[in-house]
Amino acid sequence: MRKNTSGPRFKALLEAANITTTGFARFWGTEAQNIHNWYTRGVPAYRMEEVARLLSVNSDWLKTGEGPKDATRVRSPDAGDAFDAQAVRGVYAVVDHQDIALPVYKEVPTAAGSGKTHVIRDPDQTLRLPRSHLDALEIKHADAICAHMVGNSMAEKIEDGSALAIDRSLTQVVDGEIYAIEHDGMLRIKYLHRMPGNALRLRSHNSAQYPDEIFRAAQIEEQRIHVLGWVFWWSTLNKRRPVVPFL
Structure with a gap:
């Protein structure tokens, strides 16, 4: 090579x-x-x-x-x-693309057979979003990352497998907004709410199957819960193709 x-x-x-x-x-x-x-x-x-x-x-x-x-x-x-x-030839002009490639992060094992995970960048993946999406929300391009929804805790808002875009610069919790968090190495997507005593409530859109979780300040530290950023965009693929009648 x-x-x-x-x-x-x-x-x-x-x-x-x-x-x-x-x-x-x-x-x-x-x-x-x-x-x-x-x-x-x-x-x-x-x-x-x-x-x-x-x-x-x-x-x-x-x-x-x-x-x-x-x-x-x-x-x-x-x-x-x-x-x-x-x-x-000889004119090296950079084309101003209408979209921008964002790095993709995912949850992976820390070591084979360890049973533990962490959230890291996937060097083989990027996801392109329109530059205008980021600019409209005043998100610096270097602060934007992507991930994928795992599980149905946010259904029917964000379906399993949906791509997500996250603003890493916005980690301060605004009640009722959707955030990506890393919870003891696990990537989770939840509505967040601040609680008295620096506690935090995690709420799923699919609340019938996933009740609210409340973590006190000591638990947040012990369980290594930290906010990765604000989820500002997501894609959702329809789960079924409609049946066309009278064919």
Whole structure:
């Protein structure tokens, strides 16, 4: 496998286009330090194709420095139409996408057979949301993450398997809002309510099957309950296809 030596070439491309580290990070929806790390570590393999396309270069050249530098064909991100890259050769303009890729987090075992879990980022998954959704709610792109609903405790509001988007910057509890929490390594989605004595009430939408849970301040600490962020978007897939009559 050829070594990824893309860092210096990536940096040179940004400099040639007068794109700052901070500017590219803002576009990408991440911290400037992460982009700065690419200068030395290289562009991550799972980002190589997209970065190369944005900068109008061949991904193999970007990764290894070998082969032709210029992409022979470039695909328009909006219409999907291909056009001749000769027209943009030497012009490295970042396309302002209408959506943004967000990292996906999930609950996974801490070790095989341990029976314990924790919530971490899945390096192989992203989920794209319209940039306008985040901007309308004044959510910084770097603060937004995604996850998936597990179980039916929030049915019929959020069905099992639905994708969720979470604002990590909003962890202060506003009564009656939906939050993602990590509870002793378990990912849970609940309505939260503050209670006297710094206690916390967790409420499910499917309250008939899942009664309210109340945790005192000491229990919150003992059971390692902490708020990951405010759930601001979710998707729900219909569970059945309607039957068309008279066929």
